[in-house]
């Protein structure tokens with residue numbers, strides 16, 4: 001590990017930096033002398049979060065990234081590069097010291113499915129618990145049933161349901177791929193066959209989003225439901 005920087009108001013967040021020294025130096029220079037190395041991992045309370053990509057299948061209107069803000073709890077998740085599996089594994093250190101290691105950042109982790117699976121298997125082999133926060137579109141993107149592979153190394157999955165119908169979903173999530181809402185629903189319904197703990201989520205307070213209706217979809221799909229607060233990581 002190159003170093004750790006503690007910056008901002010929340011001492012509970014531990015920033016573990018990239019070991020890619022040239023990219024890190026480049027980033028420091030670009031940030032005009034402020035030490036803001038790329039954060040692969042960041043700790044909030046007793047969970048460790050992994051930021052493995054900046055790419056998304058959606059372009060959510062409510063997302064800070066869409067609005068040009070790459071910070072979480074005051075910490076910058078801007079990418080210098082997409083980290084390798086070795087970099088991510090090295091940055092995690094001991095996964096068993098956390099309640100969960102969560103794939104979650106300003107990007108859809110299943111866009112890098114092979115990297116996600118390799119890192120998740122490593123975390124499991126070292127006694128950690130794995131959760132993936134996803135848009136539920138990996139089957140649509142990768143054109144095969146990714147739940148089979150995910151089920152082998154993922155303990156829990158949180159799927160962004162976000163809306164009770166396609167019209168509201170498209171308005172807020174602005175998917176790039178046609179058929180995204182239906183594909184996400186199919187993924188949600190299939191997920192419990194492969195993954196022990198499945199939770200659908202929706203963001204409270206977005207115009208037209210009926211939280212009760214979203215909860216009913218989750219119940220009918222045999223999964224848990226959690227209402228999310230805008231801008232809250234987890």
Ligand code: SF4
Pocket residue numbers: 055056057058059060063064065066105106107108135
């Ligand atoms: S999927 Fe997540 S990271 Fe991507 S645009 Fe939507 S809210 Fe932002």
